[in-house]
Amino acid sequence: MTENRTLIKGADWLLTMDPDLGDIPGGDVLIEGSKIVAIGPDLGVVDANIIDGTGRFVIPGFVDTHRHLWQTQMRNIAADWTLSQYLVGLLGTLAPVYRPEDVYAGNLLGVLEALDTGITTILDWSHCAILTPEHADAAVSALTESRSRAVYAHGNGAPIWIDRDLTADWSDLARLQGGATGGLVTLAAAVRGPDFGSLDVAVKDWHAARDLGVPITVHIGVAGYSHRPVAQLHDKGLLGPDTTYVHCSRLDDDELKMIADTGGTVSIATEVEMHMGHGYPPTGRLLAAGVRPSLSIDVCTGIGGDMFGAMRTTLSMQRAIDNDLIIRSGIRPAHLEVTARDILAFATVEGARTLGLGSRIGTLTPGKDADVVLLRADTLNMFPVNNPVASVALAATTANVETVLVAGRVVKRDGKLVDVDIKRVRQLAEDSRDYLLRQTPGACLGGAWQPSATW
Numbered sequence: 001m002t003e004n005r006t007l008i009k010g011a012d013w014l015l016t017m018d019p020d021l022g023d024i025p026g027g028d029v030l031i032e033g034s035k036i037v038a039i040g041p042d043l044g045v046v047d048a049n050i051i052d053g054t055g056r057f058v059i060p061g062f063v064d065t066h067r068h069l070w071q072t073q074m075r076n077i078a079a080d081w082t083l084s085q086y087l088v089g090l091l092g093t094l095a096p097v098y099r100p101e102d103v104y105a106g107n108l109l110g111v112l113e114a115l116d117t118g119i120t121t122i123l124d125w126s127h128c129a130i131l132t133p134e135h136a137d138a139a140v141s142a143l144t145e146s147r148s149r150a151v152y153a154h155g156n157g158a159p160i161w162i163d164r165d166l167t168a169d170w171s172d173l174a175r176l177q178g179g180a181t182g183g184l185v186t187l188a189a190a191v192r193g194p195d196f197g198s199l200d201v202a203v204k205d206w207h208a209a210r211d212l213g214v215p216i217t218v219h220i221g222v223a224g225y226s227h228r229p230v231a232q233l234h235d236k237g238l239l240g241p242d243t244t245y246v247h248c249s250r251l252d253d254d255e256l257k258m259i260a261d262t263g264g265t266v267s268i269a270t271e272v273e274m275h276m277g278h279g280y281p282p283t284g285r286l287l288a289a290g291v292r293p294s295l296s297i298d299v300c301t302g303i304g305g306d307m308f309g310a311m312r313t314t315l316s317m318q319r320a321i322d323n324d325l326i327i328r329s330g331i332r333p334a335h336l337e338v339t340a341r342d343i344l345a346f347a348t349v350e351g352a353r354t355l356g357l358g359s360r361i362g363t364l365t366p367g368k369d370a371d372v373v374l375l376r377a378d379t380l381n382m383f384p385v386n387n388p389v390a391s392v393a394l395a396a397t398t399a400n401v402e403t404v405l406v407a408g409r410v411v412k413r414d415g416k417l418v419d420v421d422i423k424r425v426r427q428l429a430e431d432s433r434d435y436l437l438r439q440t441p442g443a444c445l446g447g448a449w450q451p452s453a454t455w
């Protein structure tokens with residue numbers, strides 16, 4: 001029995017994110033197979049593999065609801081690019097020369113980086129590297145190998161992103177449904193929407209995804225790329241609870257309400273939206289419309305890949321907007337609208353809900369899958385612990401992530417990923433990076449490459 005049971009024993013704090021269970025000061029988590037079976041102050045279990053929780057927080061694994069993993073080996077190449085430059089440099093220039101092994105190298109590095117920082121579920125928004133079925137297989141193969149929970153969002157190839165009127169071919173997504181995935185990897189359709197394709201194309205994409213029975217994820221409301229895109233989709237009767245709207249920065253308030261009223265979900269990538277010119281992250285406007293958003297990293301070509309930075313930036317950005325409004329009216333802010341607990345919820349339970357996985361993950365709840373992270377609470381940046389939720393949301397860093405479990409399996413232990421050959425991952429990434437640069441006239445490292453802003 002012991003082989004199949006894991007007991008996290010005597011943790012300082014269990015931050016369950018389950019409204020019925022709350023924050024438990026001092027407690028155990030019992031896992032059998034892939035599931036959490038019990039949680040409480042002292043479960044009295046001895047017949048189990050023990051993970052010492054002393055001096056640790058236990059939280060649900062983070063969920064990143066939108067990331068383009070394929071480009072991770074080009075990390076920071078777009079550090080000083082606008083969105084328009086990024087589209088020219090990444091989608092227009094680099095993506096068309098990607099080979100299947102480049103997709104594999106980027107995906108493997110990116111998904112392992114995410115796991116290492118406590119992101120146990122990731123949506124891989126695979127939108128331009130998929131030129132052949134072998135490209136898609138390489139992406140899925142890296143996700144599966146990582147032992148992360150993942151949603152593979154198939155986005156077809158670069159040509160459809162370059163030509164707004166080109167109809168997407170979803171036959172490769174249908175092929176993957178036939179069995180190439182499974183286990184912890186599920187599928188979605190990454191569609192263009194009115195920002196990056198014609199409305200006729202959008203209608204076809206939504207219907208194709210629904211015919212296949214997969215969820216839909218779409219970039220939308222990005223500054224300068226369309227006018228009232230959600231209203232356009234609404235007029236066509238396409239909005240629904242199966243759709244995740246990414247960014248939403250420039251949507252009107254009534255469009256956010258349309259998303260809320262049709263049960264849609266939202267992913268905001270605060271840092272990228274602020275850096276690249278998408279418009280203000282709409283956290284507060286979403287909450288006012290009745291949508292609790294999830295968080296995403298989007299592109300490691302621009303920013304870092306962990307959820308701690310995303311949580312801090314999202315909270316500070318919204319507080320700056322809220323406070324500025326009050327100050328401009330001539331008074332001092334009396335209280336803060338969005339809380340540290342909201343932000344931790346966005347990064348966990350709301351992420352799970354956004355990906356349609358709310359009944360399986362996102363909280364520490366008996367019966368759910370055991371996607372669990374242990375954070376060191378005994379480090380200089382964490383003690384004394386006076387507000388445990390704020391400690392995690394606002395003070396912790398990746399250095400605090402000590403142990404990570406996905407579906408009950410320990411994938412990181414004592415601060416190190418288990419059974420991962422990091423030297424190999426690095427070699428694959430660097431070889432791929434060097435190959436891609438050789439295929440790209442004008443591209444170089446060090447920040448000097450500045451693509452034209454013509455997309």
Ligand SMILES: [Zn+2]
Pocket residue numbers: 066068125219246298
């Ligand atoms: Zn994106």
